[in-house]
Amino acid sequence: MLDIIKLLPDSVANQIAAGEVIQRPASAVKELMENALDAGATQIDLVVKDAGKSMIMVVDNGCGMSETDARLCFERHATSKISKAEDLFSIRTMGFRGEALASIAAIAQVELKTRRKEDEVGVKIVNEGSVVKEQTLVPMQPGTTFTVKNLFFNVPARRNFLKSPQAEMRHIIEEFTRVTLMHPEIGFTLNSDGKEVYHLYPGNLKQRIMGLFGSNYEEKLLPVRQEAERVRIDGYIVKAEYAKKTRGEQYFFVNKRFIKHAYLHHAIENAFMEMIPKDSFPGYFLNIEVDPADIDINIHPTKTEVNFLDVKLVYAILHAAVRKAIGQHNLSPMIDFDESADLNNDFGKAMGMASPLAIPNIPIDPNFNPFRKESAPRESHWEGSYQPQRKEPVGDWRLLYGERTDLPSETLVQKEEAKSNCQYLQVNQSYIVTPVKSGLIVIDQNLAHSRILFEKYLKELENHSGASQQELFPQALSLNVNDASLLKEMLPELENLGFVLEQANPTTFMINGTPSDASGCDAVALLEQVLDNYKINRTDLQLDRKLNLAKTMAAQLSIKAQTRLSEMEMQNLVDQLFACNVAEIAPNGKKTYVILNMEDYFK
Numbered sequence: 382m383l384d385i386i387k388l389l390p391d392s393v394a395n396q397i398a399a400g401e402v403i404q405r406p407a408s409a410v411k412e413l414m415e416n417a418l419d420a421g422a423t424q425i426d427l428v429v430k431d432a433g434k435s436m437i438m439v440v441d442n443g444c445g446m447s448e449t450d451a452r453l454c455f456e457r458h459a460t461s462k463i464s465k466a467e468d469l470f471s472i473r474t475m476g477f478r479g480e481a482l483a484s485i486a487a488i489a490q491v492e493l494k495t496r497r498k499e500d501e502v503g504v505k506i507v508n509e510g511s512v513v514k515e516q517t518l519v520p521m522q523p524g525t526t527f528t529v530k531n532l533f534f535n536v537p538a539r540r541n542f543l544k545s546p547q548a549e550m551r552h553i554i555e556e557f558t559r560v561t562l563m564h565p566e567i568g569f570t571l572n573s574d575g576k577e578v579y580h581l582y583p584g585n586l587k588q589r590i591m592g593l594f595g596s597n598y599e600e601k602l603l604p605v606r607q608e609a610e611r612v613r614i615d616g617y618i619v620k621a622e623y624a625k626k627t628r629g630e631q632y633f634f635v636n637k638r639f640i641k642h643a644y645l646h647h648a649i650e651n652a653f654m655e656m657i658p659k660d661s662f663p664g665y666f667l668n669i670e671v672d673p674a675d676i677d678i679n680i681h682p683t684k685t686e687v688n689f690l691d692v693k694l695v696y697a698i699l700h701a702a703v704r705k706a707i708g709q710h711n712l713s714p715m716i717d718f719d720e721s722a723d724l725n726n727d728f729g730k731a732m733g734m735a736s737p738l739a740i741p742n743i744p745i746d747p748n749f750n751p752f753r754k755e756s757a758p759r760e761s762h763w764e765g766s767y768q769p770q771r772k773e774p775v776g777d778w779r780l781l782y783g784e785r786t787d788l789p790s791e792t793l794v795q796k797e798e799a800k801s802n803c804q805y806l807q808v809n810q811s812y813i814v815t816p817v818k819s820g821l822i823v824i825d826q827n828l829a830h831s832r833i834l835f836e837k838y839l840k841e842l843e844n845h846s847g848a849s850q851q852e853l854f855p856q857a858l859s860l861n862v863n864d865a866s867l868l869k870e871m872l873p874e875l876e877n878l879g880f881v882l883e884q885a886n887p888t889t890f891m892i893n894g895t896p897s898d899a900s901g902c903d904a905v906a907l908l909e910q911v912l913d914n915y916k917i918n919r920t921d922l923q924l925d926r927k928l929n930l931a932k933t934m935a936a937q938l939s940i941k942a943q944t945r946l947s948e949m950e951m952q953n954l955v956d957q958l959f960a961c962n963v964a965e966i967a968p969n970g971k972k973t974y975v976i977l978n979m980e981d982y983f984k
């Protein structure tokens with residue numbers, strides 16, 4: 382018998398390899414743009430025709446190649462980026478396999494023009510199906526231009542598998558976006574069939590995001606920055622109120638290389654949990670910088686997965702970073718009145734209002750307590766939270782709708798008296814209905830109040846400012862050893878909320894004081910609930926603990942459905958809701974209100 386194994390000719394081997402590396406025009410776009418980045422270019426221009434099917438051209442002003450390198454670059458495993466095995470553990474370049482150009486040349490007609498700064502002229506090489514057809518000297522600027530024509534000209538099966546031009550163009554734009562996002566210091570353009578699609582000027586990441594997704598992103602973004610020993614996280618998240626119903630802008634990068642990572646995505650989703658409605662998705666543009674030795678370098682050129690040495694650590698840091706960004710955004714505007722002009726703007730925009738809103742100037746008597754002369758029977762345990770909390774009016778939301786503009790000079794007392802016809806209607810002792818300019822707003826009293834309390838508790842936890850009410854007859858809270866030690870862990874935070882607890886013996890605490898909102902409620906049951914939730918959501922992240930605690934307290938102490946409210950109570954609830962940072966969503970992710978636009982119903 383004869384031996385039957387043969388070594389395949391390079392052109393065939395390259396064509397097979399191309400099947401993996403170059404699946405569609407967008408893959409060639411990615412490889413050529415990454416090469417231009419690796420060459421240190423400061424300006425990269427991409428031109429495509431027919432969604433890349435008839436032509437892809439990438440022009441860069443990078444380091445260029447010598448005549449010999451220009452020929453060599455089309456060989457398989459020809460790379461200038463690594464030379465020995467150890468180099469694999471310190472890769473900082475986008476490419477390193479030396480496969481891309483060999484693959485592209487195997488399945489297309491490629492023209493390369495390249496010139497180094499130190500050379501007088503450039504060299505032009507034409508390579509078709511892995512065969513060099515032409516090599517000449519050409520005058521040109523320093524840099525490199527790759528032109529790829531008739532992709533898959535010799536692989537009809539591939540060509541026929543391509544999708545519609547629109548679909549292929551979407552893939553190209555996606556690759557372009559991924560490459561350009563993490564290199565804002567570099568100028569990029571994209572031209573398709575003679576039309577300029579993008580013109581991205583050098584700048585910072587925020588400007589790059591705006592260049593790619595629209596200048597309205599300016600106000601949508603929250604900066605994220607977290608540095609730990611082996612991990613650094615940098616970038617932006619989209620504010621919760623701008624979360625999209627479709628999986629929108631979700632961009633993770635590791636050392637500026639785009640990746641998809643379900644587990645890390647979960648870290649972000651989780652961090653946003655109580656801020657974003659269940660059917661919406663968070664947006665983010667985040668780069669995770671790690672030592673290249675801490676990730677598995679064996680990244681397939683077309684794959685976007687990456688393995689971390691310690692993915693749990695990255696998860697925790699990412700989660701904390703996003704929480705911190707959200708927390709800062711949600712807390713500071715409430716405290717800083719200068720910022721509340723913005724707050725009103727955001728609110729107005731969220732409500733679909735076109736023009737910026739002025740802050741109505743309504744003097745409010747901070748000492749006025751609407752309950753002093755109240756006589757209607759009601760549940761008393763939450764009334765404390767109805768004291769006007771704001772020293773300055775954040776804005777009477779009804780005025781935002783152009784309603785009752787006769788009010789600005791009146792105090793709350795006069796307002797109450799002036800209101801002879803009923804403005805607030807309670808339905809089923811669970812919903813508050815009140816008119817707005819365009820129709821009616823229906824508010825879920827339980828969800829609205831839990832949002833109000835949630836933000837209040839977060840603020841108190843942050844500022845250590847919870848008001849306390851002394852218990853005349855302190856109750857004892859008896860726990861098992863485990864729970865007692867958990868409770869001890871939480872003591873500082875509980876004290877910030879207004880609890881005064883004293884350990885009587887290893888397993889018993891005396892409840893000497895409770896948060897002022899909680900007066901009249903069962904403090905023992907409340908603390909047991911807090912402990913339970915703490916056990917379920919146990920975490921070492923401080924901000925997480927605060928969010929969990931604020932959530933539990935808000936859920937426990939919010940006004941329940943089936944509770945009768947007076948008109949003044951309803952008014953206060955509504956005013957406080959719209960003074961919240963995220964008024965529209967309860968901590969559990971549900972909507973707090975809906976607006977019934979009358980024009981939609983009576984046509």
Ligand code: ADP
Nearest residue numbers: 416420454460461476477478479480481482525
């Ligand atoms: P890799 O990027 O993995 O090294 P490629 O096949 O993409 O492999 O490129 C092969 C080599 O060709 C690169 O290592 C680089 O030296 C050279 N090269 C490719 N594109 C450019 C460019 N735009 N400017 C300068 N050199 C380039």
Ligand code: MG
Nearest residue numbers: 412416476481
């Ligand atoms: Mg490459």
